[in-house]
Amino acid sequence: MSKRDPKIRIHDFDEVDQGISDQNAVLEASRCMECVRPLCVKGCPVNIDIPGFIAAINERDFRLAANIIKKDNMLPAICGRVCPQENQCEGKCVLGIKEKPVRIGALERFVADWERKNGARPPHIAKHTGKRVAVVGSGPAGLTAAAELARAGHKVTIFESLHAAGGVLTYGIPSFRLPKGIVRAEIDQVLKLGVELKLNHIVGRSIPVEELLSYDAVFLGTGAGLPSFMGIEGENLNGVYSANEFLTRINLMHANRFPEYDTPVINGSRVAVIGGGNVAMDSARVARRMGAKVYLIYRRREEDLPAREEEVKNAIEEGVEFVCCANPTKITGGPSVSGIECVRMEMCDADDSGRPRPVPMEGKDAKFTLNVDVVVEAIGQSPNPLLVSLMDNLERGKKGNVIVDEDGKTSIPHVFAGGDIATGAATVIEAMGNAKKAAAAINKMLE
Amino acid sequence: MAYKVEKATQIADNIFELWINAPHVAKNAHAGQFLVIRIDDSGERIPLTISAAKEDLVRIVFMTVGKTTTYLSKLKVGDEILDVAGPLGHPSEIKEWGHCVVIGGGVGIACLPILAKALQDAGNRVTGIIGARNEKLLLLADELEENCDELVICTDDGSRGFHGFPADILKQKLEDKNIDAVWIIGPAIMMKITSMATIPYNVKTFVSLNPIMVDGTGMCGSCRVTIDGETKFACVDGPEFDAHLVDWDELMNRQRIYPEQEKQSLELFHEHYCECGGHHHE
Numbered sequence: 152m153s154k155r156d157p158k159i160r161i162h163d164f165d166e167v168d169q170g171i172s173d174q175n176a177v178l179e180a181s182r183c184m185e186c187v188r189p190l191c192v193k194g195c196p197v198n199i200d201i202p203g204f205i206a207a208i209n210e211r212d213f214r215l216a217a218n219i220i221k222k223d224n225m226l227p228a229i230c231g232r233v234c235p236q237e238n239q240c241e242g243k244c245v246l247g248i249k250e251k252p253v254r255i256g257a258l259e260r261f262v263a264d265w266e267r268k269n270g271a272r273p274p275h276i277a278k279h280t281g282k283r284v285a286v287v288g289s290g291p292a293g294l295t296a297a298a299e300l301a302r303a304g305h306k307v308t309i310f311e312s313l314h315a316a317g318g319v320l321t322y323g324i325p326s327f328r329l330p331k332g333i334v335r336a337e338i339d340q341v342l343k344l345g346v347e348l349k350l351n352h353i354v355g356r357s358i359p360v361e362e363l364l365s366y367d368a369v370f371l372g373t374g375a376g377l378p379s380f381m382g383i384e385g386e387n388l389n390g391v392y393s394a395n396e397f398l399t400r401i402n403l404m405h406a407n408r409f410p411e412y413d414t415p416v417i418n419g420s421r422v423a424v425i426g427g428g429n430v431a432m433d434s435a436r437v438a439r440r441m442g443a444k445v446y447l448i449y450r451r452r453e454e455d456l457p458a459r460e461e462e463v464k465n466a467i468e469e470g471v472e473f474v475c476c477a478n479p480t481k482i483t484g485g486p487s488v489s490g491i492e493c494v495r496m497e498m499c500d501a502d503d504s505g506r507p508r509p510v511p512m513e514g515k516d517a518k519f520t521l522n523v524d525v526v527v528e529a530i531g532q533s534p535n536p537l538l539v540s541l542m543d544n545l546e547r548g549k550k551g552n553v554i555v556d557e558d559g560k561t562s563i564p565h566v567f568a569g570g571d572i573a574t575g576a577a578t579v580i581e582a583m584g585n586a587k588k589a590a591a592a593i594n595k596m597l598e
Numbered sequence: 599m600a601y602k603v604e605k606a607t608q609i610a611d612n613i614f615e616l617w618i619n620a621p622h623v624a625k626n627a628h629a630g631q632f633l634v635i636r637i638d639d640s641g642e643r644i645p646l647t648i649s650a651a652k653e654d655l656v657r658i659v660f661m662t663v664g665k666t667t668t669y670l671s672k673l674k675v676g677d678e679i680l681d682v683a684g685p686l687g688h689p690s691e692i693k694e695w696g697h698c699v700v701i702g703g704g705v706g707i708a709c710l711p712i713l714a715k716a717l718q719d720a721g722n723r724v725t726g727i728i729g730a731r732n733e734k735l736l737l738l739a740d741e742l743e744e745n746c747d748e749l750v751i752c753t754d755d756g757s758r759g760f761h762g763f764p765a766d767i768l769k770q771k772l773e774d775k776n777i778d779a780v781w782i783i784g785p786a787i788m789m790k791i792t793s794m795a796t797i798p799y800n801v802k803t804f805v806s807l808n809p810i811m812v813d814g815t816g817m818c819g820s821c822r823v824t825i826d827g828e829t830k831f832a833c834v835d836g837p838e839f840d841a842h843l844v845d846w847d848e849l850m851n852r853q854r855i856y857p858e859q860e861k862q863s864l865e866l867f868h869e870h871y872c873e874c875g876g877h878h879h880e
Contacts, residue, residue, distance in 0.1 A: 312683060312813070312815045313683075313813060313815075314636055314643075314680070314681040314683070322813075322817075349622075350599075350681070351622070351681050351682060351683035351684075352622055352683075353683060353684070353685075353686060353815060356626060356631075356684065356685050356686060357622040357623060357626060357683070357684065357685070358622070358626075359626060376815070376816060376817035377816055377817070378817070378818070378819045380819070380822075380829060386829070387822055387824060387829065387848055387852065388851075389851060389852060389854075389855045390855075392819075392820075393818060393819040395817055395818045395819065396812060396818035396819055396820050399812055399813060399817070399818050400812060400818075404642065404643070404812065405640075409859060409863075410859070410862055410863050410866050411640060412640045412642075413640060413641050413642035413665055413666060413863055414642045414643070414812070415856045415859035415860070415863075417855070417856075486851035486854070535815070535816055535817065536816065536834070537815060537816050537834055
């Protein structure tokens, strides 16, 4: 996939990856071995008929390819961009053993983009069943569940607390990785199935829990919105953001275009991002586009970074400076941030996660300070407790996640859950996979 | 879907009230809760306390400070607000306390009628104390009088009622009478100073905190406040907290994160806002 020049792209929020041409798509599709028992499908959390849609591309029937994908996935342009394909479909591709796997993600994206440009056709919807289903949250899980349930003929209402649908797709993932117009277009496709979307509705507050439970079925997809903080000194100084806040101000509220848009963000000239996941990479790359010198502080080694390799590469190309094997101990300043004190870490034996356990080094050389005026903490989120804490009898785990069985069923009859609210922070496609299973179980229950 | 302004009135110097048609908020609103509004597509999300709710309508009362509140003050009946989300936050802890004192400073007075009424309905005796710099900044006194067993008005300059601060009256009341719970709502500095009065008497004292927020649903952490040494999110853990446990200096610092941007935004608004035909972009 061709990428825009880092020197140019760090000055705007336009998409970095440019996709592939018709010709290259057909060429790439021709590499598919059409395995009898395709492992790629097993690697896909929503089990797209991958050999099927690739064969259609090979025949240059892009419309058919789109229809095949949409049978299992209503958000292909999104998934084609943000799925960790290297660990899923592409990771299982037999061609990957000897050479490079088929670029399934790029092909999915190609088909979705082709269809959007050439007019998407909504899929078939079953006869109306007369059943009402409430979906809470309009992120990847909620949208997927809503699409599956609407296609089965149920009357679906999505409740969204923010003023825009999409959840993390809208407020979290920056537009240089996932353009907002594409998110909106795919959400519109879901709404065209007859799904009703109620924005600005906080379930448990705008809609009482009893009213929610009056629906024939409920799907909770409220995500992992609650940001974690490190708990170190100086965290509440002005200029310390959670990644959620930093990204929301920019992605949802367009603070990068202040004062054209009213929401401000501190325009730090030196920014420290703490964390090593995709959210940390997104935050660091956003800060670069705001013109800052950016340090990414991660407590393990560079090879341990949990972010996608591609995103790490993008961040490096864009000039993010990685400060690995380091852990922040204190944020200094007052009332605004002036620096971040860190301790160097060394790697010891593997910990519970199987990775080497980082341990602070000793001695005065082990400590160092970076002068920064903004700190962004991207160290994880936990399930948003607002609604679930109001639902009596809803069994929850230690981390606040809703406990579900393999069908997404919770401890309350006719209430299902999926996505980060059930699993804790995970990927877009895993959330969609959970939601699909839950929707299938709801459909069965409502038969 | 947008939310229509049904009534717009200036009720004191720089203070305005709007009644907005937002049934999902109005039908479920309780004392102590807030809503988040965004006026238009380029607007900021700002939290405002719910001052009253009647049928499909919800009332907000605000003082013009920055761009968004100034823009809000220009809205007329029939104008629309793009987004109104809520009600948000925990409702006030309404129960049979006994004798409750509700104290409002400046625009914070607007939060008291709904609270006083809820407390009265729960069988409490309610004393109201309201204070403003001068008579022109006093608001809703008549409305509040209806829901209080006693109402004391204070002005800093003596232009009406008692010449002094609500804290002075509160101290007297604490000496004279048995008080079971106190609510103080107003500017942070006023809440800080006033709430000190109840410490020696060990009276449960609530304050409604108003840090900067973005989403208001617990997602961003912008509104974090330190309560008894612990970080809490005012939007979902509050907005009301035990006054004696609040880190006031931190709150006041965090309210001033964006002074320059706020000034720039307001200046631009004044430049572009046309009194004859409303807001326009160039």
